[in-house]
Amino acid sequence: xxxxxxxxxxxxxxxxxxxxxxxxxxxxxxxxxxxxxxxxxxxxxxxxxxxxxxxxxxxxxxxxxxxxxxxxxxxxxxxxxxxxxxxxxxxxxxxxxxxxxxxxxxxxxxxxxxxxxxxxxxxxxxxxxxxxxxxxxxxxxxxxxxxx
Amino acid sequence: xxxxxxxxxxxxxxxxxxxxxxxxxxxxxxxxxxxxxxxxxxxxxxxxxxxxxxxxxxxxxxxxxxxxxxxxxxxxxxxxxxxxxxxxxxxxxxxxxxxxxxxxxxxxxxxxxxxxxxx
Numbered sequence: 001x002x003x004x005x006x007x008x009x010x011x012x013x014x015x016x017x018x019x020x021x022x023x024x025x026x027x028x029x030x031x032x033x034x035x036x037x038x039x040x041x042x043x044x045x046x047x048x049x050x051x052x053x054x055x056x057x058x059x060x061x062x063x064x065x066x067x068x069x070x071x072x073x074x075x076x077x078x079x080x081x082x083x084x085x086x087x088x089x090x091x092x093x094x095x096x097x098x099x100x101x102x103x104x105x106x107x108x109x110x111x112x113x114x115x116x117x118x119x120x121x122x123x124x125x126x127x128x129x130x131x132x133x134x135x136x137x138x139x140x141x142x143x144x145x146x147x148x
Numbered sequence: 149x150x151x152x153x154x155x156x157x158x159x160x161x162x163x164x165x166x167x168x169x170x171x172x173x174x175x176x177x178x179x180x181x182x183x184x185x186x187x188x189x190x191x192x193x194x195x196x197x198x199x200x201x202x203x204x205x206x207x208x209x210x211x212x213x214x215x216x217x218x219x220x221x222x223x224x225x226x227x228x229x230x231x232x233x234x235x236x237x238x239x240x241x242x243x244x245x246x247x248x249x250x251x252x253x254x255x256x257x258x259x260x261x262x263x264x265x266x267x
Contacts, residue, residue, distance in 0.1 A: 053212070100252075
């Protein structure tokens with residue numbers, strides 16, 4: 001497959017749960033145009049959805065006056081996704097979820113979003129914004145050379 | 149934006165003669181699905197519904213909040229000495245359920261026939 005010409009797509013979402021599906025669809029469309037395998041598109045969709053849910057719930061605290069920005073930057077063999085919110089960002093990573101601890105009531109049943117993001121894409125980093133605002137998560141997913 | 153979660157319950161019998169309660173879900177499984185997922189499960193009679201089969205065939209989207217509802221159900225089922233199995237997940241969500249460890253507490257099958265044959 002020839003190298004994909006660079007392109008950027010931006011989407012703004014209201015801070016309302018459910019609108020993460022708009023970002024999922026946009027990311028999936030761009031990934032398919034780049035030639036990603038369908039299983040990697042599914043990985044990307046879940047990672048983008050979880051990043052948007054975190055931005056809506058924790059970053060913007062469900063304040064519908066604030067929006068979540070999603071910037072999809074496609075180029076070469078990788079797709080980078082930035083999900084931006086108006087929260088203070090995360091300064092430390094939560095512990096990896098443990099199903100045994102959850103089943104025994106030692107940790108809550110939630111808290112798997114960041115784990116899924118990290119497990120499903122090639123790179124994931126959380127960046128704290130300047131003056132405690134405009135934080136973002138940056139995801140990168142790469143085309144699988146062997147599958148091309 | 150999220151499609152409403154629908155659920156209904158079927159009573160089946162496995163080829164081995166065991167009664168099996170099937171919870172069939174349709175739509176998205178997300179934070180708004182509490183009544184459809186946990187509510188439907190909690191309405192089952194704990195004394196008789198000992199084998200529970202979750203049907204995800206018509207589910208397109210499951211997020212981490214939806215997975216948390218499934219885990220909450222597994223916790224309650226474990227406390228009530230019920231066994232939970234599932235079928236109909238896409239390849240992607242089979243991978244996700246495996247990654248988060250749900251397969252340790254709920255056996256996954258490709259389809260209903262395979263699940264019933266194993267019960």
